[in-house]
Amino acid sequence: MAGTETLRARNADFWARAAPGWIRHADRQDRTGRPLGAVAMDRLRARPGERILDVGCGCGGTTAELAAAVGPGGAAVGVDLAAPMVAAARTRFPRARHPGLEFVTADIETVEVVPGAPFDAAFSRMTLMLLADPRAGCATIRRSLRPGGRLAATVFRDGGSTPWLSAVMLGAAPHVGALPPLPIGAEPGPFAFADPARLERVLSASGFGAVAIEPHEVTLDAPDEPDAVAEWLIEMGPAGAAYRATAPPGQATARAAAARLLGRFRDPGAGYRLPAGLWLITATSMASATPRPTPRNPDWRALDGTGPGMDLRGH
Template sequence: MRHIVNREQEQAWNGYEGTYWATHQARWDGVNAGFDEPLLAAAEIAEGDRVLDVGCGTGHTTRLAARRAGGGRALGLDLSAPMLDRARESVRREALGQVTFERADVQVHPFAPGAFDVAISRFAVMFFADPVAAFTNIGRALRPGGRIAFVCPTEPGRTEWLLAVQGLRDLLPVGSLGAPGGPGMFSLADPADVRGVLSRAGYESVGTARIEAYGTWGRDATDAAGFLLGSGPGRHLLGQVDEDVRDRARRRLVDLLRPHEREGALRLRTTALLVTARRPG
């Protein structure tokens, strides 16, 4: 692996968080699968395209993009070794020879200029240490007229798992998860901020649209609450209070999620921002 500047995220995604996502690969894909088709349609992937998947994680979107590109190829980049291990396992199992993965910091990775026709990302671009530098570097990797499409969280008011977690704010420090415009999960939540970042990074024809999708978080409220609180953000919140408060928070989250149980599954709505842009040329 080459030079890394985003050390905080590199440590997180090669520690507990990366291992948790890798272990629960299929479950996370079930949570986010509703955004796959809107993302890939917006990317306009065509036969023979060379696709770059930024923050590819366990490679689900990379493999989907490769199938759309047919005789093209797809490269998935991520900081997380545990998640990339799972991605490579899936590629071997599915015999997708046109898919490769590399552990890299997209902000500084030495891409060959114009090596890709399109770049995509599903819920990964929010964590760049320097968003303008990262998107500028991705732009260099795109051919003139190349496209980028990504999905990122928007304001939390219409995302049901976040609303449920906010119902614990008298028990847990939920404000530490971040706010729109701040660092972390919601750094690109404001469409105006996104347009500004991409414009400064040299893109044109920037478009933003709010989209919604339902994802399956578990069999029932108890299962979903355990999964949610076992994730990196949930574990971070629970780690800041004593055991009695943790137990109360778990019980309340189950109660808050219970109304979302339907026919043997617990499904929650997520609202996101779908962003598209082009490199000039």
């Protein structure tokens, strides 16, 4: 298990390299990827006039949705580590047409609070499992909320319930250059929160109460465009940067190989149905939250920085 600083540097490098692919496919991600966060969006129940934080906002689609929900009297602030994605979000959703919508470049793990705090609620789609130090990131979210503020978020569950993700990697990997290090154990990655008990411990230790973690199944419906769907999924995944660095013939082979494995989810003429298993997370920011180090799993304490000598950063 790599140390937190190594994981953080790896994460920053990964998202800097991944950004061009995410920007390129932003519209498809908003359209086809919407079910990945829709249940959390519903559960958040953003109300007119509220101030909402969107953590790991990517190219801003969900932040814009939140801004529409809170209306001109409210505010939606998207925060993301990757400056190019934040720039793309600002271009896609200019303030002139989206009042109350703001985007901030910041590492949620290292800022004291997100600019614009306190927020009434926080939303996050498919980001928390990617944090190098999820306890630090969740503690920032908690500090950025007013007491009693709501959190609603989604993360992937496990590889078995989202099988196309590894199918895409298996197909593309032999045909592209060096891939980022494979996540081991609880290192950041799509399935870092496969164990809901770990997720619960992270949130409780970050000062959240009323933590609920529910399994939720969704299906992403993609059009019957094998080449385009394969490219979208390769570029949004761990092989994205390696794929873009590969010469066009290699890219075509990678797409074809990924598309072959994705055939399992294809109904020719109708399209793709891609199943995804999520955890739907809801929680509430406690009034005077004190982080609760867990005695239950010493390994986890070391991993999430809640062991002896931790930096409580303002608690």
